[in-house]
Amino acid sequence: MKKFLFAAVALFAFSFANAQDGSFKGGVNLGLPMGDIKDAYSLNVGLDVAYTWAISDKFDAGVGVGYSHYLGKTEEVDTGFGTYEVEYDDAGFVPVFGTAQYSFSENIFAGADLGYALGVAPSENDGGFYYQPKVGYQTEKFEVFAGYKGVSVDGGTFSSLNLGFNYKF
Template sequence: MKMIKNSILGLSLITAGLLSAQSADMTNILKIGINGGVAVPTGNASASFGADLSYQNLVTPGFGLGVATGYNQFFGKDNNNDFAIIPVAALFRFYPKQMGFYAGADLGYGFITGNDYVNSTSSVLRPDGGFYLKPEIGYHNRDWNFFVHYTKVFTGDKGEIGTQKYNAGTIGAGIGYNIPLGK
């Protein structure tokens, strides 16, 4: 009986070692993905589509820190009212399990690019950028992340320029691919 218990204990330790070895090669991860969304609140933009690029280091198996950037194109309601956001942000992720639900956020600065004016008939200058916030929740496995997000660049106290509300926010969904970089 004692030999069976020792065999089970030995097999358990070997299995745990193999499982941790499989997750240990995912300590440093490059993430690439795409996202899309609808503008909220409605204002000068109607929708967005973008690409994400980030680097993540798993500080613990359930918590990741890193840096994030990308390019998000906002489609204006006017033909001349398109603009883009290029974020430079810190990445925070919480993974309760190796596969399943996760939550996180990107926090930083969002650079706004495009036409210098809010629209073609305005003399109001577009802001250069502001505080960038992108909370997200989703599902992850070893290779993929599927998520929903809220993305916003806060351009002022009220988010307004003159009398026109300037909208640089979306609610949307995205998908990302994880590329392991090793330990």
């Protein structure tokens, strides 16, 4: 796992060092947990940075890294003999991914992030395959997007429906 993280960071650093016709963007996103985790988690908060290159006039591709945090809920469970509280631990991931984006017009785009999300919290979280298809609106300086973020882990999927904002540098 440490070797994978080192290789991903080295690839990202190499990308910056050799970039000639690329752009850097960074942003935030908020999401509502869906599917397997919707009863245990209340909110997803994320940060991402990416560097992309123009492959053609309408297509960009690159690499990125981020942090995604799922806030655990506390629920009251009634057993018939009384009630007790169940507190779910927060979950955190560091996604390392390839990213691609196709512009249908000057302002409308669709894209996807694919990679691996390293599990950082709780301690038994090993991480898993990371994916995020998204559509959005862009200008020369920013993007606003809607996406479906997922991390496939043993026993289920951490997924959320997200809204995000990226600033282009």
